[in-house]
Amino acid sequence: MDYLYDLASHEIAEVASSGSWNRAEIYSGGRHVATYSGGVSGTTYFTHPDWLGTERARTNTSGSLYEACTSLPFGDWLTCSGTDPSPMHFTGKERDPESSLDYFGARFYASNAGRFVTPDPIQHPSQSSWGMETLLNAPQRLNQYAYVLNNPLSHTDPTGDEIPVWESCEYSRQGCSATDRESQRSSAKFIIGASLTLGTAGVAGETGLFARAAVYGRGLITAAIAYLLTPRGQQNVVNLTQAIGDYVTGSVSPVSAAEVGAAREAAVAASVRGKIVNMKVFGASTSTEVDVLGKAGEYIGVGGPAKGRSLADFGQKLSALKDAAKQVGTTAKYYLELGTSQAAIDLAKKSWVTITW
C-alpha cells in the first residue's frame, strides 16, 4: 500500500500495490471536507467535523447520514457506526488501523494514553532561544510527550511538533487578554520574503521558504499583525495558504510604518524561532544592527522594499553583518520582504556568492 501526500503533508490518496487507488481525500482551505472511497466505482462521503476538526459524521451524496463517530477528549474510545470509509478521525488525522495510533506528521499519537509516543522533535524550550521565560509561563512544556499542553478541547497540533507560540498566554499568570484573543485570530496574516543566507551555500526556492515561514509562524504573537499593504502581497498570502493548507487569512488592513517594522521582525523571529534583539554590531569600519537572533545564534537582518533606495548603504550593512557574524563564529542572514527591489536582492546574492568566510 502506498500513500500520496500533497505539499501540505495531507494524505490525499491511498494506492494499492497494483497501482489502483483505494481512496482519495479532498481538502479545501486546509480542512478535510470529503472522502472518495471504494476505488473507481466508489462514491463520495462528506465530512462533518467538530470545532477541532475531529470527524463526527459523514453523509453520502444524497445527504443521508452514513456514519456517526464519538470519542473522548483525547481522541480515545473512538466508536463509529457503519462501515468506516476513511481513517481520518481525531482532529482530522489518520488513525492507523493496526496500531490505533494517530499520524500527526512529526510523530505518532496514542489516544488511549493521551500522549505522543515519541518526544517533541522541536528542541526543548529550556535550550531554545525562547528560553526559560516560555518554560515558566507554560511548565507543561517540560513534558515532551504531552498533547497540546493537556488541553485537547481548545487546541490542536496540526504537525505534531509544537502548539502555537501564542498559546503561552493561556498558561501565564495573567492569562489571555481580549487583545491576545484578537491576535490569535488574526495571526498568520503575514508572510516573509526571500531568505538569503550570506556566506553559506544554497538558497532554497522561495516557495519552500514561504511555506516554512508560514508553518512556523502561524501562531504568531501579538506584534505580528498583517503588514502586507499591496494587492500583490495579499495575493501571496492567499497562495501561500492554499499551498500549504495552513490557516487563515481574511482582509489585510493598512497599518502604520511602525507596525510594519515590528510585524516584519516578529514574523521573521517566529519563523526562525528566534527573538528580536536590535543589537548593534561592528564590521570593518562600520556598524549595523542585528534585528533578530536566530535559534542557533545566527545574526539576522530584516528589510523591505526601501532597502533598494540606497544600495550603497545596504551593501555596507550586508558586509558589516557578515563581518560581525564571523567574529562570533555564526552565520549571517538577511530576510527581505516581498516587493524588495531586484537590485537589492541581487546585491545580497552577489555578496552571498563572492564572500568567502
Next chain:
Amino acid sequence: MRHGWVYLYESPPAPIRFEELVDQLRHNGISLADPGTGRVIRLSTTGEQILSSREDIIGELANATEVSFNLYFAPSDNVFCSIRKLNDETLREGYSLDGKTEEESQHIIENLTRLFCKRAENGAAFGFVVDKYAELHREFHWDDFFLWDTNSPPEWPMLIGCSVAFHKLSNIPAQLYIRETVGNCILFRGTG
C-alpha cells in the same frame, strides 16, 4: 534610531556643502575619518568600502551624481551619508540612522538641524526631515514632497523643517507640532 533617515534638501555646489558639513560636525565629535584607524571611507554604488580622503570625496562630488561616505562618532561606529544631485538646482544629503541608539541619533539630529538652519539662513537649503520610519514607507520618498507633486506623506515625521519661502509650508499640519522659527528656518518638532 531604527529605520530612520535624515534628509536635507539644498542647493549646489556639492563640494562646498560637503566641506561645510564636515567642518560643522567635526566640532561636535563627528568626524570624516574613523577615529580608530584614521581611515576615510567612501562607498561604491553597491556598498564596497573604498579607501579615500577628503580631497578624493570632493573630487568625486564635482563629477558624480551621488557620492556616499561614512562619518564617525566612535571607532568603527559610523553614520552613512550620501550627497545626491537631484537636478541642476537641488542636492539631497541623506543620513542613515539605522542601528544608532536614541542618544546617538539625537546627537546627530541636533547637529544636522543646526546645519540646516544655518544654510536656510543663507538661502542654501529649503527642506529638512527626520523620519524614524523612512525605510518602511514602501511607496513614498521625501523627494516626492520636497521636490515633486506629493502634498503630504503617508505619515508625518518627528521633525520637519523648511525655509520660510518653501511653497508647501502651509501643508505641514501645525497642530501636530511645536513650531520654532529661527530666522529663515522653520522647524516643526513632533509633540508625540
